[in-house]
Amino acid sequence: MPLVNGGKIVNDGFVKLAVDTPLPEGGDILVPAERFLSEADALLERSGKVGVIWPNNRDIAELVPYLGKLASVALVFPSFRDGRAYSQARLLRERYGYRGDLRATGQVLRDQFVFMLRAGFDSFEVKKPADAEAFMQTAKRYSVFYQPTGDGRITALHRRMQLRHSEGVGT
Amino acid sequence: MYAYDEIDRTLVNERVLEFRDQVKRRLSGELTEDEFKMLRLQNGVYLQLHAYMFRVAIPYGTLASNQLRALAHVARKYDRGYGHFTTRQNIQFNWIKLAELPDALADLAEVGIHAMQTSGNNMRNVTSDQWAGVAPGEIEDPRIWSELIRQHTTLHPEFSFLPRKFKIAITASDHDRAAIKVHDIGLRLIKNEKGETGFEVLVGGGLGRTPFIGKTIKHFVHGRDLLSYIEAILRVYNQYGRRDNIYKARIKILVHELGIEKFSREVEEEWQQIRNSSLQIDDEVIEDIRSRFIYPAYEKLPHMPDELRQAAADPDFEAWRKNSVAPHKIPGYSIVTISLKPIGAPPGDATAEQMDALADLADKYSFGEIRVGHEQNLALPHVAKRDLPALWKALDRLGLATPNVNLITDIIACPGLDYCSLANARSIPIAQELTRRFANHELANLIGRLHINISGCINACGHHHVGHIGILGVEKNGEEVYQITIGGRADEGAALGNLIGPGVKFDEVADVVEDIVEAYLALRERPEELFVDTVKRLGVEPFKERVYATR
Numbered sequence: 120m121p122l123v124n125g126g127k128i129v130n131d132g133f134v135k136l137a138v139d140t141p142l143p144e145g146g147d148i149l150v151p152a153e154r155f156l157s158e159a160d161a162l163l164e165r166s167g168k169v170g171v172i173w174p175n176n177r178d179i180a181e182l183v184p185y186l187g188k189l190a191s192v193a194l195v196f197p198s199f200r201d202g203r204a205y206s207q208a209r210l211l212r213e214r215y216g217y218r219g220d221l222r223a224t225g226q227v228l229r230d231q232f233v234f235m236l237r238a239g240f241d242s243f244e245v246k247k248p249a250d251a252e253a254f255m256q257t258a259k260r261y262s263v264f265y266q267p268t269g270d271g272r273i274t275a276l277h278r279r280m281q282l283r284h285s286e287g288v289g290t
Numbered sequence: 291m292y293a294y295d296e297i298d299r300t301l302v303n304e305r306v307l308e309f310r311d312q313v314k315r316r317l318s319g320e321l322t323e324d325e326f327k328m329l330r331l332q333n334g335v336y337l338q339l340h341a342y343m344f345r346v347a348i349p350y351g352t353l354a355s356n357q358l359r360a361l362a363h364v365a366r367k368y369d370r371g372y373g374h375f376t377t378r379q380n381i382q383f384n385w386i387k388l389a390e391l392p393d394a395l396a397d398l399a400e401v402g403i404h405a406m407q408t409s410g411n412n413m414r415n416v417t418s419d420q421w422a423g424v425a426p427g428e429i430e431d432p433r434i435w436s437e438l439i440r441q442h443t444t445l446h447p448e449f450s451f452l453p454r455k456f457k458i459a460i461t462a463s464d465h466d467r468a469a470i471k472v473h474d475i476g477l478r479l480i481k482n483e484k485g486e487t488g489f490e491v492l493v494g495g496g497l498g499r500t501p502f503i504g505k506t507i508k509h510f511v512h513g514r515d516l517l518s519y520i521e522a523i524l525r526v527y528n529q530y531g532r533r534d535n536i537y538k539a540r541i542k543i544l545v546h547e548l549g550i551e552k553f554s555r556e557v558e559e560e561w562q563q564i565r566n567s568s569l570q571i572d573d574e575v576i577e578d579i580r581s582r583f584i585y586p587a588y589e590k591l592p593h594m595p596d597e598l599r600q601a602a603a604d605p606d607f608e609a610w611r612k613n614s615v616a617p618h619k620i621p622g623y624s625i626v627t628i629s630l631k632p633i634g635a636p637p638g639d640a641t642a643e644q645m646d647a648l649a650d651l652a653d654k655y656s657f658g659e660i661r662v663g664h665e666q667n668l669a670l671p672h673v674a675k676r677d678l679p680a681l682w683k684a685l686d687r688l689g690l691a692t693p694n695v696n697l698i699t700d701i702i703a704c705p706g707l708d709y710c711s712l713a714n715a716r717s718i719p720i721a722q723e724l725t726r727r728f729a730n731h732e733l734a735n736l737i738g739r740l741h742i743n744i745s746g747c748i749n750a751c752g753h754h755h756v757g758h759i760g761i762l763g764v765e766k767n768g769e770e771v772y773q774i775t776i777g778g779r780a781d782e783g784a785a786l787g788n789l790i791g792p793g794v795k796f797d798e799v800a801d802v803v804e805d806i807v808e809a810y811l812a813l814r815e816r817p818e819e820l821f822v823d824t825v826k827r828l829g830v831e832p833f834k835e836r837v838y839a840t841r
């Protein structure tokens with residue numbers, strides 16, 4: 120599954136651990152939520168980056184104490200119809216101020232990229248290679264956004280205000 | 291009317307391009323039907339019994355004449371020459387080819403019409419009072435707020451994959467023409483003691499398999515907090531709404547299972563965290579939207595012009611005027627409802643020719659504006675009273691002057707087995723038969739206001755639960771059977787109807803309705819007592835007896 124980050128297809132430096140995979144000596148790891156919560160201290164002390172795979176039905180607030188130390192949070196779309204991870208992503212970015220890598224996993228298809236970017240995701244485990252290749256093209260599909268979200272893109276309402284004010288100047 | 295600017299137009303056009311690409315990928319096989327399904331639904335495209343069905347949004351029911359012409363053009367060019375206006379202030383086309391849909395959308399985009407989110411598990415078309423902005427006594431034009439919500443919820447990144455569809459309706463009048471109590475969120479515009487605009491917020495109403503009347507979750511939410519409050523409700527719903535069972539996924543079930551107190555605590559907690567964010571609406575934003583609603587330049591006209599006085603001698607005109615013409619907030623003007631319920635025809639259908647002609651009449655007599663109501667009728671919202679006789683004649687020539695608005699033949703019906711792949715029974719033929727039975731205007735007039743609502747299955751697209759007489763088609767041992775309820779209503783006193791007894795066969799429905807009506811005529815206290823009020827006073831029993839005594 121290709122990983123897209125910063126708009127490009129990149130190598131996934133993280134190894135995903137299952138609940139019972141023995142802990143590797145070094146290297147970057149992504150750990151399931153439960154395992155992370157029960158071994159957090161040990162995991163964070165070892166060398167190599169640590170990320171967590173967080174299910175979409177678990178309160179994201181539980182992660183708050185660790186956010187400063189996490190290199191990645193991977194949220195899950197078990198099917199592209201299930202939008203719970205969008206809410207989790209916005210909460211992480213906008214409410215809890217998480218600045219690290221936010222990864223979308225599961226059924227990640229090109230028709231969701233815009234929504235995901237707006238919700239705050241920056242890496243994407245894309246299901247189909249063709250979708251990964253079309254990332255930049257698809258991500259730029261929209262230039263107008265109506266509602267404010269944490270991605271900082273200007274909304275239609277505010278763009279109108281700007282236009283109005285700039286028209287007012289110097290005329 | 292709300293005028294789109296370059297920003298709105300850009301978004302709609304970008305959406306068309308995206309859908310064109312999605313259709314292309316589907317046709318080439320790059321997308322599976324399962325992957326495509328959600329994408330087409332988000333653009334109002336259903337796969338129905340015979341063909342693809344295309345549902346176009348008419349936000350808060352307001353159309354400009356050029357927009358109505360564009361709908362006529364779509365009916366003519368891409369469909370079989372007609373469209374079907376629905377209870378959700380949408381229009382549906384039943385025979386569109388998938389490969390042509392992007393072109394149809396592009397043609398509509400030229401006049402600022404889209405099909406975004408008319409289906410799928412997201413925020414649906416925001417509906418409102420079809421008399422918004424012109425009804426006397428209204429607190430203010432609810433469409434300003436409807437438009438704000440429309441924009442906010444369009445392509446909302448967090449709320450495009452909800453557990454289930456989500457519907458918001460707004461009213462600003464005491465008399466609720468938007469059926470807010472049977473919506474996921476119902477908003478009633480009110481003023482507080484300080485004269486500030488705000489909303490009573492209801493939540494968890496809805497029909498379908500498990501009908502509920504919405505409950506008040508908050509008595510006053512200030513206008514500036516409207517978006518953050520809605521966002522809080524949706525976020526709680528997105529997180530906790532059931533996804534394990536499609537029948538339990540609507541917010542009404544969540545509200546019911548948690549109880550309104552617990553649900554509102556969750557919402558309150560979430561709201562406190564976001565209410566002072568960028569979601570707060572400042573007056574400047576509201577003023578910007580308000581400024582883009584353009585109202586007609588009304589003239590100062592007499593209350594009772596000569597034209598109207600003279601026409602009153604014609605009983606046919608008077609019959610029509612009495613039930614189609616309503617008071618306007620500007621003296622000398624009226625609101626004219628146009629019945630899309632001619633005797634013997636499918637409720638809500640209009641031909642391309644009728645749509646074009648109506649657009650011309652709107653230009654001539656109503657400042658180019660048309661409204662669509664949830665009763666599947668249209669309205670011209672600003673007709674000078676002196677023009678009423680001429681308008682009536684023109685409508686009559688088009689077959690659009692049936693004098694039955696709010697009477698027993700003004701039936702709301704879903705497409706049922708004639709078009710719908712989910713149907714268990716026919717709806718349209720039942721409606722047609724009933725209109726023939728009660729075609730006599732004197733009799734219909736004697737009966738007075740009476741709403742019949744028909745659905746071809748439990749999904750309740752025809753709002754049967756809230757019909758004064760509700761008819762629901764079900765299937766029993768391979769046969770169509772109809773369950774009949776009475777006493778429902780969708781207005782400010784919204785109530786669910788009660789079943790009168792065992793279901794009846796297709797051929798018996800019209801007889802049963804006649805029995806019910808006869809019982810009502812015998813039982814009502816005064817001619818002014820409406821059917822629903824008689825049912826409320828006496829309960830189901832006397833009607834049940836009348837219907838089943840001889841069966």
Ligand code: HEM
Nearest residue numbers: 376377378472496497498499703704705710712749750751
């Ligand atoms: C022909 C294609 C149609 C299909 C496949 C369809 C499908 C559905 C389904 C599945 C539901 C139940 C959803 C739920 O409760 O979770 C529903 C509800 C509804 N539909 Fe339709 N429908 C169609 C046409 C219409 C038409 C023509 C109208 C209006 C005349 C309409 C208006 C409604 C309304 C008002 C509800 C609301 C019930 C509620 O309050 O929950 N639909 N529809």
Ligand code: SF4
Nearest residue numbers: 704710713746747751
């Ligand atoms: S009520 Fe049932 S039969 Fe009628 S349109 Fe809705 S889904 Fe189809």
